Amino acid sequence: MEIRGFWWVLLLLLLDRQSSETANITALNPPCYEVSGIQGGSVLLPTALTSSEKVAKIEWKFQPQTGLALAIAEFIGGKLERPNPGDRFGWRLKMVDEATLRITELELGDGGDYMARVRLASAVVEEHSFTCRVYEPVPEPQILFRLVSRTAEMCNVTLRCLGSEKGGINISWKRGDQLSFLEGSSDWYQLSAGSTDLHVSWRHNSSDSTFTCLLSNPVDQKSASFHLASICQNGSARSNPAENPPVQVNGILGGSASFPLKLPATTPVARIEWSLRAGSGPEVLIPELKVGRLEWQDTRERFGQRLEMADGTTLRIRALEKEDSCTLEARVVFASGEVLRKTFRLSVFEPVPDPEIHPHLVSRSTEVCNVTLHCLGSEKGGIDVSWKRGNSSDQLGVPEEGLDTDLHVSWQSSSLDSTFTCLLSNPADQKSASLDLASICRSEDGGHLMYMWILGLVAFLILVAGLGIWQWKKRPRPRAFPYVKE
Template sequence: MREFKGKVDQSGDGLVSSPVLKTPTTQLNKIVGDSALLPVHITSANTVSIVKWIFHPRKGEANDLGRFSDGKWVRWNTSDSFGQRLDTADGSTLKISNLVLKDSGVYKAHVTFSTGVTETHTFGLAVYEPVLEPQITPELISRTPDGCNVTLQCQASGQGDLHVSWKRGNPLRALDESPGWYQLSDNGEDLHLFWHRNASDANITCLVSNLVDQKNISVNLLSLCPAEGKGPLARFPISSIGLSLLNAFVDEVEWKFTPTGGQPLLVAEFAQGELRRPHPNDSFGPRVEMVEGTTLKMKDLTMADSGVMDVRVRFASSAIVEYSFNLVVHEPVPPPQINHQIISSSANQCNVTLHCRTSGMSDLHFSWENGNPLRTSEALDWYRLTNGDKDLHLSWRPNTSNSTFTCLVSNSVDQKNISFDVFNICQDEARDECSCFSWVRTTMVVGLALQVATIILLNVLERKAEEMRKELSSESIVVAAESAPDAGREQPPLERAEAARPCGCSRLAALRVAVRAAAARTGCLHPAATDSSQ
């Protein structure tokens, strides 16, 4: 609901003048280095005269940023903390680039209409530091036949209010979705839990976030509490693969690897507490090692490491247990690029196509998100995805708050993204169109002025020539009468005038006829006017 305010006339008649409409405050949360758009949504049909922007920092006095009027953005003080980081889109949206922490505060746009009514639009901007990478300090408290009591401490550093939470498994899910006891400290940074060795979700993840950013780090509990019950490790990190086995009364273990489309190869044997490599010069080379006597670790994975690892475990009781691990190694996603194409642009709307491209890989998933923090593009008035979601066709309005669009490219193990801000290209296009229109209009005005000047000049020359011809004609008649050699033969007055006319006047008449004919050919003078003047 809008609040109506006004100023009371000091004369005491009780009349209210200069009405002011105040809109609800719009809150924006941004990260350092990002851009913020403050759009003024004007609902009145009246003409806007002035849009004036005022900044109220959290500490200090208010700062008059500038105003937009008569189609121009005027900054009062370009040496303030904002410098060249302020810009406007059509006068209704203020853009702040390369945000810093002290940009946090309240921004007010005072919109004055031609009717004298003023609207005040208020924006609250909070700028946050990006969340730093957290660290997990694990501590094994005790072991039991069923599992381990563990304490994990998540160390989060940085400025501002940080929220710490914990998840388990992959994909992430809540701690209470799996059996087992756990307890969190008051600040949420310390997690005490009992982990069952036969549980499949050995990954525990700490998430640290503020209102605009989030970072996480995971720890595998197998590194603290090696499996001694049933079941192998279900999920593996990409950098190193751990194959955990039963450790109680194990007599011998064999690891046999079958690459995709290849023949089986005996990779390693574990017996009498030692690891033996029957073929040390195979494709794995020195990248295979034993960890804690229960895990075969493979480092520096390559695409050729994809395949099936079959493990055969023989116990002292002659019992045999077999395990099978299916390992798929993926290439990292290459950094994507965004190319843009402006379809059309106007003062109120910009139609753009964004093309997201990568090189050299297939089986990639493409998606698009908008703003910061990222969210789906469903907030747009209109958009469409084509070419396997690689191309985003969108209609963007300059008075919207988010002009950044992010392309996310991922496979099963990796993700890359790149962002593109359509604000600048749409604003530049609108300026180019305005500049082109002004040039064409100026050319037309200059051309019309030249035509009018030519017509006026020709008319003046015509009158001057006519006056000169009459004057010379009368003088030549008098001279001819006084000095005629043949008194018996009298020439006609017109012939005597033509004979006595100076050559300069004849040249002027010829020039006049040529100029008028040229003007008639170019459309500046109607041909009939030329004929009538001769």
């Protein structure tokens, strides 16, 4: 009985040890987390540490969807070190804190698995893993309409939502300001397979005539709305700015501006009618596109040969003039009878001048150099001034209102990032100029040392020359013998 009891105790100890080890493994190896980001955006990979101990070292690895795993970063001593700075990530990796990695300017190829091996101060190692998915931005949806029938009481319309041709995008429809989702079918509407088409039987006494198409993926969503009353009550499809917000297009004086419609290639186009309105002036018809050709209306004298078609559906205005700022509207009539209206607002700006940076050295010590940088070039007005440091895309804050042309910097000589850039921009153009503070702060030291070295050299040469003259004066002269005449 004693032997049997001994084995029972031993078995319990082994089970307890095994469960304890399993618990430790679970704690030290948390589950894989999923993170999602949008192309051009950023994501955070936070290592949720199970201990409050100080982090000694973190090794980051990346396993792409195809290919071998890569060692991409190592965080040690409070600094992020890159084993291969020339890899696909370049400067896009940053540590937000000692346990969170940030990836900026996301690319589609950044999707994959990331592993973080964390070594704590007590030599305990934790492993964290992440699955990152990067999605493209959702395109701007467009709503086509086709008036099927109209009576005094009811209007039958088919709405088609465009923009999900690439796949991986969800389509949904909502009605009214409350945006209640429409699903399946009812006695007054019907959704097609894939929800691209919405067939509506709308009554004129209905107070809710706004229908919205939403395109979405896990990280982005865009919508477009259409007002049925503009068709059913008026019998036409005049553009309403509230329902068809204009697309802003900015151009530079002397440059060109394009107005792309981005129509589906699978839907035949019968014709495209273009019109423009400058300010509060009357609406003027411009070329109509039929069978791939431009047919001029009454604007040849104004635009001359400056209008052209960049492709089958994109209008372009060349050699822009200041007076070309206007609102343009395109009415696309498809072969099926469906109609799409798209509005553009064109603004023409003067080119931004080349900026100049004038530095002023305020004070300098062995550790800190105080400099004021003044950016010239924005005197004409209508130009935004901003400052950036190094290769980072983050802008520096403006010191004070009205003083955004000046940047006051206290630069430490131990800093590796000494380049400051002034950017001048308007909505259509941008130019920049950069200055390396090290060339000012360190050159001042170098010039001072050179000056002292030259003074020392001159003093040394004077001393040598003086010693030479003194030695020459002290040397014995030959005795003169009396002249004897024979």
